[in-house]
Amino acid sequence: MGLALRNFFSGEKDTVDRPASLKQMWTPFLRIMPYMWKVRGAYFALVIIMFINLFVSLYIAWFLQTLTEAAIHQDLGKLHWMLPVGIAVVVVCTSFVFAQNYLQGVVVCKIEQDVRMDLYQRTLRMKTDRMEAHQSGDILSRMTYDIGAIGAAVGVYVLNVARLMLTAIGALIYLLFLNWQLTLICICLAPPAIFAAFLFSKYAKRNSKKLSEAFGSIQSFVNESLSGLMVIRTFTLENQFIRQFHERTGHLLHLQIKNIKLRSGVSSGMSLAHYVAYLLSFTLGAFYVAHGAMTVGGLLAFMTLMQNVIGPMMSTPREFGSFQTAMAAVERIWGIMDEEMEDHPPQPMLAFPSVPQRTVIDFHQVSYTYANGSRALEQVSFSVPMGSTVALVGPSGAGKSTLFKLLLGLYEPTSGVITLNGQSIQARYAQVLRQQIAYVPQETFLFSGTIRDNIRQGAFAATDEEIVQAAIDANAHDFIASLPHGYDTEVGERAMRLSGGQRQRIAIARALLKDAPILLLDEATSALDTQSEQVIQEALHRLMKGRTTLSIAHRLSTVIHADYVYVLDKGHVVEQGTHESLFKNGQLYAELYRAQFQGARHAFPAPAFHR
Structure with a gap:
């Protein structure tokens, strides 16, 4: 019987399915209890209202019984005062x-806000390697769809289950007082209702x-499609992506129909049980009235109370099932909440000592392995003296970007240590470390808002004059001033209203405003045209002045003036030295240099060295 019902509801083949323990069932609920405790005042008021509603339900049964008997006995005096009291x-x-609906709405909104706030904070502070294991669309789904389910659970379903149970118990006691024989009918209906509640909630x-x-x-697929819209269009992939979207929405539709089938099956079963119980109790009650064992008023009160028992018994499985559905959402949300977080200062970060301008960075036998077991770095060691410019070069996948992520504290070395002036960076809070580092990525990301807002992210306390000066130093002021609203121009989503060179100059202005002693450059000019590259190189030279700089060099022409060059290949440092010495050695660096300029109008077999 159980397997047959399960197959009908789920559409799955028979399998051995062990029921979840009570601990597994209620653990998610215990996790949201602290959020419920914050609005305990509203819950207390709702409990008071719940008891008042119970009293009203019992009073109405008594009222109907008394009113009916007064009519039968032609007690006009009682009829006169009962109607105003009833109204x-x-x-x-x-x-x-x-009041109940208002308080329930307040509870839902406040708990949703608190959970959403905590989830957002923990998402931003999640360790980078764990963040990379989640799709952005999936996290967005948990922050919207799943949190909405939690609000309904703690603000509606929990209270409804409690209210229904309380109403049923109160009505049952009154029924025993009226006629205990008929009341046994209600009690006999309890086991099927409990079984239905368990079955429904489980599936x-x-x-x-x-x-x-x-x-x-x-959501992840749509987000990816919008981000890569230009690629989709230029490669005429529209039909392929539409087909994939159709497959995903088809799967969603299949699950939704299965859910509708489940709810419809339970609802029809509950309705059948409700009508059978009502007809049976009314018929038996009529026999009691015919034999003089019950008054007509008593039968009317009994049938009214029966609705207060049968209704909750039929509704509880549905409410409990909805509650368990919400608990599934809790488990998904806490799948993010339980992820390992970065350590962060217990007080404002500005209270922590900063790294001095005289910075020396050392990598000591640093190795890093990804979660899938692939080795990104193997026993890497090198130093970056204070005030120097160090270039990291090598083929794709050599480990250059991983080194940056390790230095930023986004990853933790599998082995080895990275030190700043002799102190391990792991001994510092990651946020404090990053205050001392300015980072200009290869692909600039600007947030929606104004240009002024994006530059000010380098230093929120900066004045408008300091923002303008940073833009001047970044060669960005002229184009910003030419815009219709100047610094108050909205950049739009993903800054699509600006060119690549304009976005890069705003990013450089942001880094200049931060004024950090360490600078990381992920070759900010590799995707730009020659004219834009010259303008940005000028800005970068101003940014690098007086700072300890590490640069990932994709264009080897930018390496010529670096103080040191480290060549990486397959996670190892295979060469190190200056541009001149590495070129003369004729090994990997020289091969990369020649390959990059092969076929160019001006060959570079032996570049002139001016140091």
Whole structure:
């Protein structure tokens, strides 16, 4: 029977399925208890309203019984005063319905806000290697779809289950007082209702997890499609991506229909049980009235109370199933909450000592292995003296970007240590370390907002004059001033309204404003035209002045004036020296240099060295 129902609801083949333990079932609920505790005042008021509603339900049953018997016995005096009292009770009850709905809405909104805030904070502070294991669309799905399910659980389903159970218990006690024989009918209906609650919640939770994952997959796919729209169009991939989207939405539709089938099956079963119980109790009650064992008023009160018992018993499985669906959302959210976070200062970061301008960076036997087991770096050692410019070169996949991520504290070395003036950077908070580093990436990212806002991210306390000076030094002021709204021009989503060179100059202005002693450059000119490259190189020279600089060099022509060059290949430092010495050695660096300029109009077989 259980397997047959399961196959109908889930559409899956028979498999051995062990029920989850009570601990597994309620652990997610315990995790959101601290958020519920914050709004305990509202919950207390809702409990008070719950008891008032119970009293009103019992009063209405008593009212109908008394009113009916007064009519049968032609007690006009009682009829005169009962109607105004009944109206007053209904008015009071309506006001409490408003209060209940309002407080439930407040509880939902506040808990959703707190959970969303914590999830966002922990997402930003998650260790980079763990962040890379999650798709951005999936995280977005958890922050919207899943958090909405949590709010409904703690603000509606929990209270509804408690209210229904309390109403059923109160009505059951009154029924025992009226006629204990008929009350046994209600008690006999309890086991099927409990079984239905367990069955429904079990499959609803399982299907809800799949639904959440499907929503996350679609959001990730849409996000990726919009980010790569130019590639899709230039390679005429529209039909292929439309087909893939159709497959994903088809899978989502299959899960949604399965969920509808599940809810419809339970709903129809509950309705059948409700009508059977109602007809059976009414028929038996009529026999009791016919034999004089019960009054007509008593039967009317009994049937009213039966609705307060049967209704909750039929509704509890649905509410409990919805609650378990929400608990599946809790598990997905805490899949992010439980990820390992970066250490962060327990007080404002500015209270921590900064790195002095005389900085020496040392890599001591540093190795790094990705989670999939691939080796990115192997026993890498080198030094970056204070005030020097060091270039990192090598073929794609050599480990250059990994070195930057290690120095920024985004990754932690598998072995070895990175020191700053002799102190391990792992001994510092990552946020404090990054305050001392300015980073200009190859692909500049600007946030939606104004140009002024994006530059000010280098130093939020900067004045407008300092922002303008940073833009001047970055060769960005002239083009900014020519824009319709100047520094208050909105850059748009992903800064698509600006050219690549303009975005890079804003990023350089941001780094100049930060005024950090260490500078990391991920070849900021590799994707630019010659004219833009010359303008940006001038700005970079101003930015590098007086700073300890590490630069990933994709264009080897930019390496000529570096103080030191380290050549990486397959995670190892295979060469080191100046540009001249490495070129003369004729090894990997010289091969890369010649290959890069092969076929150019001006050959560079033996560049002139001017130091």
